[in-house]
Structures are given as C-alpha cells and as structure tokens.
Amino acid sequence: MEDMSIAPLEGYQISECLALLIQAYSSNPLYRVILGSGAEGSRRSEKFMGMALSVMSGRTLVATSHGRLLGLLHFTPYPQCSTWRWRTIWSGPGLALTAGSATPRVLRWRMSWERVHPRLPHSHLGPVAVHPEFQGRGLGKKLVKQYCAILDSNAEASYLETDKPENVKLYDQFGFEVIEELSVLGIRNWFMWRPATQL
Secondary structure (H helix, E strand, O other): OOOOEEEEOOHHHHHHHHHHHHHHHHHOHHHHHHHOOHHHHHHHHHHHHHHHHHHOOOEEEEEEEOOEEEEEEEEEEOOOOOHHHHHHHHHOHHHHHHHHHHHHHHHHHHHHHHHHOOOOOOEEEEEEEEOHHHOOOOHHHHHHHHHHHHHHHOOOOEEEEEOOHHHHHHHHOOOOEEEEEEEEOOEEEEEEEEOOOOO
C-alpha cells in the first residue's frame, strides 16, 4: 500500500468516518453483545456511532488511498477522555433514543471501563478502525506507528482498551503492556498502558 497517506481528519470526511466505524466494528465482540446484530443492531450502531462522533474531542488521523478513506485512529488527552465528562450524554434521554433497549448494556460497559481508566496524564487511544477489505495488510500497524511517533515527540504516556486478542499482540509491538483484564458483559477486555518515552 505504497500509495497510502496518513493525515489529520478533514471536516468533509466525517460522514465517511462514520461509515467506516460502523463497518469496522460490526464484528467487534463487545459491540455485538451491546448493540445486537442483524438489521436492528445495524440501526443501533449507526445511531450510536453518530452520537459518539458528535461528542469526541481530541485528534483523528485518517489513512487514505486515491481519495478513499481506509482507516482511522483517534486519540484524546486526559482528562477530556474520561467517560464521566460525557455523563449527561451517556445517561440522558439522547442515549435512550439512540440505544433503545441496549441502554442498560451501554451504561454497564462505560462504567466498567471508567473504573479502570487511569487518573494520570496520558493520551487515550481509540477508536481505531480499518475498513474490513483492508484488514490484515499492515494498515493498522502504520497508523499506530505514526501515533507512537507523536507520543514520543511529546513524551506522553498512552492508554487503551480492547476486546480482541489480536489487538493485544499488535499494541504489544509498540510498547503497550496489559495492566488489567476484565470481563465486560461476558466479553474479555484488555486494558493497556504505554509509558512516556523520549526520543
């Protein structure tokens, strides 16, 4: 994928980012348990991802090739990344309208993650998404490599959550270490930390 470029997200790419997140997370174990599958799960996913995009702060890097968005990586500085900053959104009527009967599961998920969330300065990684057609081709690795270069240039630590063992292996290559494991709604989750380093 020599023709691929990685650059900051532009406003005109938001709708394409939403479509990418929905596609990339459709096979995610935790999201499937939370939002369901089939047509109803797809409708919930579209609403949920749209709401999540509307409240995310921080920065997003996107990988494109010939004008097509293939992947994205989002990161947010602490404490803006804390889910309790979004508490009124996650627990308000907007969430019920978005998630419907999945609302209790969404809240259990977010509260479980928040209990592990470090109260130390860091850059919070996520979401990271690669279009299903391009997964397994090193695109995610290139995005994470560029992200880690940003971390190192700023001497920042980083934190993330994942529910896929293959992601644990990927992030381990870049200096992330598992600091806790937890079952969330019956799905195993890993919480990882990368200490600050300097170039």
